[in-house]
Amino acid sequence: MKKSDGGFSDFDRACMRRAFALARRGQGKTSPNPLVGAVVARRGRIIGEGWHERYGGPHAEARAIAAASCAGRNPAGADLYCTLEPCCFVSPEKHQPPCTGLIIQNGIRRVVVANTDPHPGVNGRGLSLLREAGIEVENGLLAGWGEDLNRGFFTWHRIGRPYIHIKIAQTLDGKIAAPGGKDRQITDGAARKIVHRLRARYDAVLIGRGTAAADDPELTVRLAAGRDPFRVVLDSRLRLPLSAKLLALPEREKTLIVCCASADPEKMRKILQGGSQVIALEGGGQGGLPLRAALAALGGRGIRSVLVEGGEKIFSSFLREGLWDRLSVFLAPLILGGGKPAISRLGRDSLSQALRPQNITIKRIGNQILFEGENVYRNY
């Protein structure tokens, strides 16, 4: 079989690509578990496929092996391609048996994975167990794809907070709203479609109280396929009007208002009665909510990835505190001069201190620019 670089054959690559395609089918349904896809193959042919369909459901490996068996194709002696290291532990919170046992029992000859599972209960132990059972194990095929597919999951297990993607839609001169402040659709339909696709990928969309009041947004996925993410409003003093659309959406339990513990208990009660959720945090002084505590609380509810959509105060706080992983700036071909800036003081007084996103991509979307970059300086 033809081997290309990295020691993997073209067939290996094709199988892993297929496993990723399968994994993506679970998008929006598996969190806080990762998306995983698996393929069983023998003699250059795929004989079983599976993916993690939803949180609590069977794992991709188990489904792929079962699919092969059900079709009368014995998985013994076959190769298993899996986008993530197979799990190897049991715990009260875990709904499924360890996949490593299943793989060994079924006589799989070779296991190829994209990444080690960063979950503290796995983290390389799954691969070790397989090797000890005499199975040939290879790691790192399309590893970048794996990192990209489960950004939130990896970030959570590595640095203990959700993956944070900041999305800004601004004019060429960096404004997110005109001085009058009424009309706020800076970008056009093509750009908004991309934003809706992003929303479908993230566990939660987060905005500040000011944006919630000014725009009264729904933060749902309408211009793309996919489920609605959680909707998080940071609202230290719980001043969001009870008439806000976010409190009246069909799945209103997906709206989370994060406030200080000192906020009006009566208002809190009314929001809870309406069916939405309130997270009350201790601490947080003049400057509003303690961001890290807010993110930890979201993580505690299974939110592993957050799309931050505004406004100025929120963008500035997250950037100032280094709480971001990816930044997408949509630049509309407009100049306002005055108006609300996207970002205010960051405490950076010289160009050498400026924030410098890395791994930059620049795309043209109609007459708009989409600038994207990553924070590679975040602490692990």
Add this chain to the structure above:
Amino acid sequence: MKKSDGGFSDFDRACMRRAFALARRGQGKTSPNPLVGAVVARRGRIIGEGWHERYGGPHAEARAIAAASCAGRNPAGADLYCTLEPCCFVSPEKHQPPCTGLIIQNGIRRVVVANTDPHPGVNGRGLSLLREAGIEVENGLLAGWGEDLNRGFFTWHRIGRPYIHIKIAQTLDGKIAAPGGKDRQITDGAARKIVHRLRARYDAVLIGRGTAAADDPELTVRLAAGRDPFRVVLDSRLRLPLSAKLLALPEREKTLIVCCASADPEKMRKILQGGSQVIALEGGGQGGLPLRAALAALGGRGIRSVLVEGGEKIFSSFLREGLWDRLSVFLAPLILGGGKPAISRLGRDSLSQALRPQNITIKRIGNQILFEGENVYRNY
């Protein structure tokens, strides 16, 4: 001969392209005259070439016809391709005889031009004279190239002011300087090279007093080939320090300080003694210099095109008053938060009133973006 769309043959196009290549050789040397190139051709072969080399020198048509004759190739019965309508008048300020006479005398059979000459002394009369003499005349071949080549010349004759190109180098969040304000090199060498190429194309570079004081720039062409443009500083109260580099450059007569007539006469005298020029304007109240009067005064000195390089007050004034034709914004992949904005209040209070550059181009230069657009709403 094969005819392509527009009624012109491929050979016609090739000859006109050649004429444009010749015209460009005069770049930076012909203003306030336009760049012009000409080609004489017969039976599918070019027999003479010429271009307008410098202000006051022979015209392109005359040189092309003379070149043919000198090489022993009779221009009688040949075709003449000319990037601009041949001139047809004499005046005390004009150094050369009318080209129409020369073309007729030499028995040219057909004349093809890109554009009508907007000069009030020509403006279609040149082509009429040729037609009356029985010469076949065609207009409009590569007309867009012609407009582009002589932006300043066309703008001057159409709307009575120089062509204005605004160039901004800013961070992603629209800042042209950090709060500290010391280091001001927002863009990298590749972007600055493009700026120097632009400078070589324009008759003058213009900045405000604030930028002149803060950056102490030279505004010369160093990173590209070409001659230095005039350097214009708008400095209503003549507060530019006498130690400024702009007042000490080798060709210091190319530095023009535009001030109010009420500015310190002693300072004015010192600048003039140093060899630089001062333009003192009547009028101009609180808001500084009257921009239109300043542009008219520059036009009076033969300046037909201006590259506006900063800073905030200058950018904002030109944009606010609609005094711009082209805008180039270099966006560096940096975020400052605080600092000096590129553009301040423009009196536009809603998105529908925002400035919307048209005919947009977006280029990636390393990790920077170059956004360019035109003002198509200017008054003719």
